[in-house]
Amino acid sequence: MTQGGFHARIDYDEDTDLFRGEILGLTGGADFYGSSPEELRREFRKSLDVFLEVCREKGIEPRRQYSGKFNLRISPQLHEQLALRAQASDKSLNAFAQEALERSLAASGNG
Template identity: 70%
Template structure:
C-alpha cells in the first residue's frame, strides 16, 4: 500500500491513468478529503492544502476531524482457523485476543 503522511495524517496514494495524475485520499477522517498531483512534491503540497481546508471547515462547524475508534471490532474466521488460533494461544499461555493483537500490530508496523 502506498501511504503518504503529513502532520500525523495518512493518505492512500494511487495512480489514475485516465488523468495521468496521482490521487491521494486522506484516511481516518470524519469526512472525505482528496487531492491530486503529478509529482511527489506536488502531491505532498496538495495534501497539505487539502488537509488545511478540511481542518478549517471542521473547526468552523465544530466537528472533530478524526474518526473515533472504539478499540473493538468483530472478526469472522473459519472454525478451523479459530481452533488453530485457540491452540496456538493456549500453547503460548495467551488469550486469542492477545495473540490476534500481536499479529495485527506486526502486520501494520512500519
Template identity: 70%
Template sequence: MNLMNVDGYHAKIEYDEETDQFRGKILGLSGGADFYGSNPDELRRQFRKSLHVFLEVCKEQGIDPRKHFSGKFNLRIPPELHEKLAMTAEAQGKSLNTLAQEALQRSVTT
C-alpha cells in the same frame, strides 16, 4: 501500499489513469478529502492544502476531523482457523485476544 504522511495524517496514493495524475485520499477522517498531483512534491503540497481546508471546515462547523474507533470489532473466520488460533494461543500462554493483537500489529502499515 503507497502512503504519504503529513502532520500525523496519512493518505493513500494511487495513479488515476483518467486524469494522468496521482490521487491521494486522506485516511481516517470523519469526512472525505482528496488531492491530485503529478509528482511527489506537488502531491505533498496539495495534501497540505486539502488537509488545511478540511481542518478549517471542521473547526468552523465544530466537527472532530478524525474518525473515532472503539477498539472493538467482530471478525468472522472459519471454525477450523479459530480452533488452531485458540490452541496456538494456549500453547504460547497467551489469550486469543493477545495473539490476535500481535498478529494484527505486525500487519499495520501506518
C-alpha cells in the same frame, strides 16, 4: 504519504492521468491530485488545511474515533489453529491476536 500526523493512500487515476491521494482516518472525505511527488505533497497540505478549517468552523473532530472493537471473519480452520496456539501460550484468543497484530505493525514499520 504523511503530513502533520495524517496519512494518505496514493493511487493512480487512469481517467485523469494523475495520482490521487485520499487522506485516511478522517471523519469525512478529503482527497487531492498531483502529477509529481512535489505536487502531491503540496495538494495534500492544501486539502488537509481546508478539511481542518471546515472542522474547526463546524466544531467537528477531524479524526475518526475508534472503539477498539472490530469483527474479523476467518475460516473455521484458522480460528481453531489460533485458539489452540493462544491456549498453548496461556493467553486469551483476543490477547494472542492483539499481540500478533502489534508485531505485524512493528515489522512493517507502522507500529
